[in-house]
Amino acid sequence: MSDALPRYRKRQAQIDAAEFIYESMQSHTPAVLEAPTGSGKTMAYLVPSFELNRRIIISTKTKQLMSQIAGKDIKSARKIFGKDKYVAVLKGRKNYFCHLRFFKLVYPHPGRYENVIQWYETVAREEIIEMPVGAFNMGEIENITTDSWMCPASKCEFYDICSFYRAKQNANDADIVITNHYLLMSDFALKAESEHASIFDFADHIIMDEAHSIPDIFPRFAGxxxxxxxxxxxxxxxxxxxxxxxxxxxxxxxxxxxxxxxxxxxxxxxxxxxxxxxxxxxxxxxxxxxxxxxxxxxxxxxxxxxxxxxxxxxxxxxxxxxxxxxxxxxFDASEKLREGLKNSCLSPVFISATLSVKGTFDYFLNETGYKEDEVSSKSLEPVFNMEEQGRLMVKDCDDAFYEELALKAKGSVLIICNSVSRMNRVTKLLKQIIPDRVFAQSEIDISDTEGLIDTFFVGCAVFREGMDFAHTGISYVVLDKLPFEYFEDIVLKERASSLKNKGLDPFKDYFLPRAVIYYRQAVGRLLRHEDDHGIWAVLDTRMETKSYGKYFRDVLNNVPKIDSIDDAVRFLEVTDEAD
The missing domain is CATH 1.20.120 (Four Helix Bundle (Hemerythrin (Met), subunit A))
Known part of the structure; x- marks a missing residue:
C-alpha cells in the first residue's frame, strides 16, 4: 500500500477492519463493523474484495463518495494487486437520458427546447447518456428522464438503446458494482416481493458503506x-x-x-x-x-x-x-429488508463510523432484522488521540456565543443545527458580523470548497453525515443543540405510538439511540487526520444535567473540558505552534 499510496500511513484499525471483513466474507457471515473516522475503511473493504475474487456490490449514500470510490480508491486497489477488475457504476433512472420521452415531448418542439436538442445532438452517439449537472431546468429534466412507474421497460421502442438499461447491463456484467443506497434499497424492496424482480443480479457480497442510514432509507421503499x-x-x-x-x-x-x-x-x-x-x-x-x-x-x-x-x-x-x-x-420494515437481502447476496457487510449505542449494536440489528448470534460484529477503537487533539466546551445556546466566536475564531467553523429555520437564524446572525465568511448549506457545494479557509459553514443533517471538510481547515465543530429529532413530526410521532403499544419506551428505545448516533456523526467531522486538532462546542447543558446525558458524554469521555472561547483560542494557538 505504501507503494500505491504516496501519503499512506500504516493504521492498525485499517488492518483490523480488512481482516475482519475478509474473514466474514470468506465464511459468508453477515458482518457489522464500526470503523471510526480515520480508519481508512474504503481500502479496508476493497482489499478483501479484490483478494477473494467474488462478485461485489458496494453501496454508499452520496454521489461524492461513489465518485471517490470509482475514480480514486479502485485505482489504488488495482495498483496494489497488479490486476484489473471490471468495475461499473449504476445510479438511479433519473440520472440517465430517456429517448422515449425526448422524442415524444421535446424533439417535436425545437423552438421551446432548442438548448436540449442541441445538447442531445452532441451526445446522441454515446452508448450511455448521463444527464449533465446543472444544464437544464426541472421541467426540461422531467421531459427527458423517467422513473420506474413511467418506464415501459422491455416494451419500449427504444429499449435496445436505453441508457439506463445499458448501464444496468454493464453493472450486472461487472466484478464490482458501485451504487447508492436509494437504488439498492429499492431493489431490496422489489426482491422482498419476488426473487425474480430485480435491478441488480445476485452478488456474493453487498458492502453497505455509511450503513447507519439504512434503517431510515429502506422503510420508504418498503412502503x-x-x-x-x-x-x-x-x-x-x-x-x-x-x-x-x-x-x-x-x-x-x-x-x-x-x-x-x-x-x-x-x-x-x-x-x-x-x-x-x-x-x-x-x-x-x-x-x-x-x-x-x-x-x-x-x-x-x-x-x-x-x-x-x-x-x-x-x-x-x-x-x-x-x-x-x-x-x-x-412501522417495521426489518423482515422485508432481511427478505430482500436474502434474495440479493450470500452475505452483507454493514460498515459505518456510527452503528453502536451504549456499547452495543442492538438498535441497528433490531432495525435491520438481525439477531446478535446471526452476525459477526466488531467495533474498532478510535484512531485519533482525542484527548490530545481536542477540547470540549458545553454551554447554553445564545447569540452572545456566536457573536464572540465570529470575532475570535481562527480556522474554519462547522455549525450543525437541528432545523432549517434555526440554520437560517444562525446564518443571518453571523452574516451581520462577518458577511463574507459565512455560508449556509443551501449556498454552497461542499464538493467545491477547496481553499475556503477561515469560513463559517452552517448546516443541518446533510453537514453532519459523511461530509468531509478536512481541506477547509475545520478548527471548531459546534452543535447548536443535542441532535434530537422533532418529536411532533408525524412519522416519528406515529412510530413512537407504535412502540408504546408494544410495551417499549419510545424515548429510551428509539429517540435516544438515534440522537446519540447523530451526535457521534457530528463529532466525527472535526478530526480527519493524525495532525488535526480542534474544539467541540455543544450548546446544550442537558448533556450535563440530564441522566441521559451520560450517553452523549461517553462519546468524548476523556477529552479535557474548557469553559470559554478564549480557552479554545489558547489551546489552538499552542497546538498550532507545536505543529
Whole structure:
C-alpha cells in the first residue's frame, strides 16, 4: 500500500477492519463493523474484495463518495494487486437520458427546447447518456428522464438503446458494482416481493458503506410513495386521447387540494378529498384503450391502493412545488429488508463510523432484522488521540456565543443545527458580523470548497453525515443543540405510538439511540487526520444535567473540558505552534 499510496500511513484499525471483513466474507457471515473516522475503511473493504475474487456490490449514500470510490480508491486497489477488475457504476433512472420521452415531448418542439436538442445532438452517439449537472431546468429534466412507474421497460421502442438499461447491463456484467443506497434499497424492496424482480443480479457480497442510514432509507421503499400530479402529467402528456374537459377538471381538483392541504397530515376528511381526485383521474385514464396508458394506469392504481390502504404504518401527505405526495411507511420494515437481502447476496457487510449505542449494536440489528448470534460484529477503537487533539466546551445556546466566536475564531467553523429555520437564524446572525465568511448549506457545494479557509459553514443533517471538510481547515465543530429529532413530526410521532403499544419506551428505545448516533456523526467531522486538532462546542447543558446525558458524554469521555472561547483560542494557538 505504501507503494500505491504516496501519503499512506500504516493504521492498525485499517488492518483490523480488512481482516475482519475478509474473514466474514470468506465464511459468508453477515458482518457489522464500526470503523471510526480515520480508519481508512474504503481500502479496508476493497482489499478483501479484490483478494477473494467474488462478485461485489458496494453501496454508499452520496454521489461524492461513489465518485471517490470509482475514480480514486479502485485505482489504488488495482495498483496494489497488479490486476484489473471490471468495475461499473449504476445510479438511479433519473440520472440517465430517456429517448422515449425526448422524442415524444421535446424533439417535436425545437423552438421551446432548442438548448436540449442541441445538447442531445452532441451526445446522441454515446452508448450511455448521463444527464449533465446543472444544464437544464426541472421541467426540461422531467421531459427527458423517467422513473420506474413511467418506464415501459422491455416494451419500449427504444429499449435496445436505453441508457439506463445499458448501464444496468454493464453493472450486472461487472466484478464490482458501485451504487447508492436509494437504488439498492429499492431493489431490496422489489426482491422482498419476488426473487425474480430485480435491478441488480445476485452478488456474493453487498458492502453497505455509511450503513447507519439504512434503517431510515429502506422503510420508504418498503412502503409506497404516490405523486398526485403524476396522474395529471400522464393526461397532459397524452392530450390527444383525452377530452380537454377531463384535463381541466383534473387540474381543478388538484388545485383545490393544494389550497386545502397546507401541512403534513392525513385525516379521514383529507382522505375523502383525495379519493375524489384519484377516482376521477383513475376513471379517465383507465377508459382509454392505449397500451402505454394501460401500463402506467395499472402502476398508478396499485400505488394508490397501497398508500390509501389500512396496513400498519404511517400515512401522510406532503405538499411541495405544486404537487401533493402521499406516503405510506410501515412501522417495521426489518423482515422485508432481511427478505430482500436474502434474495440479493450470500452475505452483507454493514460498515459505518456510527452503528453502536451504549456499547452495543442492538438498535441497528433490531432495525435491520438481525439477531446478535446471526452476525459477526466488531467495533474498532478510535484512531485519533482525542484527548490530545481536542477540547470540549458545553454551554447554553445564545447569540452572545456566536457573536464572540465570529470575532475570535481562527480556522474554519462547522455549525450543525437541528432545523432549517434555526440554520437560517444562525446564518443571518453571523452574516451581520462577518458577511463574507459565512455560508449556509443551501449556498454552497461542499464538493467545491477547496481553499475556503477561515469560513463559517452552517448546516443541518446533510453537514453532519459523511461530509468531509478536512481541506477547509475545520478548527471548531459546534452543535447548536443535542441532535434530537422533532418529536411532533408525524412519522416519528406515529412510530413512537407504535412502540408504546408494544410495551417499549419510545424515548429510551428509539429517540435516544438515534440522537446519540447523530451526535457521534457530528463529532466525527472535526478530526480527519493524525495532525488535526480542534474544539467541540455543544450548546446544550442537558448533556450535563440530564441522566441521559451520560450517553452523549461517553462519546468524548476523556477529552479535557474548557469553559470559554478564549480557552479554545489558547489551546489552538499552542497546538498550532507545536505543529
Amino acid at each position: 409506497t410513495e404516490l405523486s398526485l400530479r403524476s396522474f395529471l402529467r400522464v393526461m397532459n402528456e397524452n392530450r390527444p386521447v383525452f377530452d380537454p374537459r377531463e384535463i381541466e377538471i383534473a387540474a381543478g381538483l388538484l388545485s383545490g387540494l393544494l389550497e386545502d392541504i397546507t401541512e403534513r397530515r392525513y385525516t379521514s376528511e383529507i382522505k375523502e378529498r383525495l379519493l375524489g381526485y384519484i377516482s376521477f383521474v383513475n376513471k379517465a385514464i383507465g377508459e382509454k384503450d392505449v397500451d402505454d396508458l394501460k401500463q402506467m394506469h395499472k402502476r398508478l392504481n396499485d400505488k394508490a391502493e397501497s398508500v390509501m390502504g389500512d396496513s400498519e404504518g404511517v400515512r401522510f401527505a406532503e405538499v411541495e412545488r405544486g404537487d401533493i405526495t402521499l406516503q405510506y411507511i410501515p
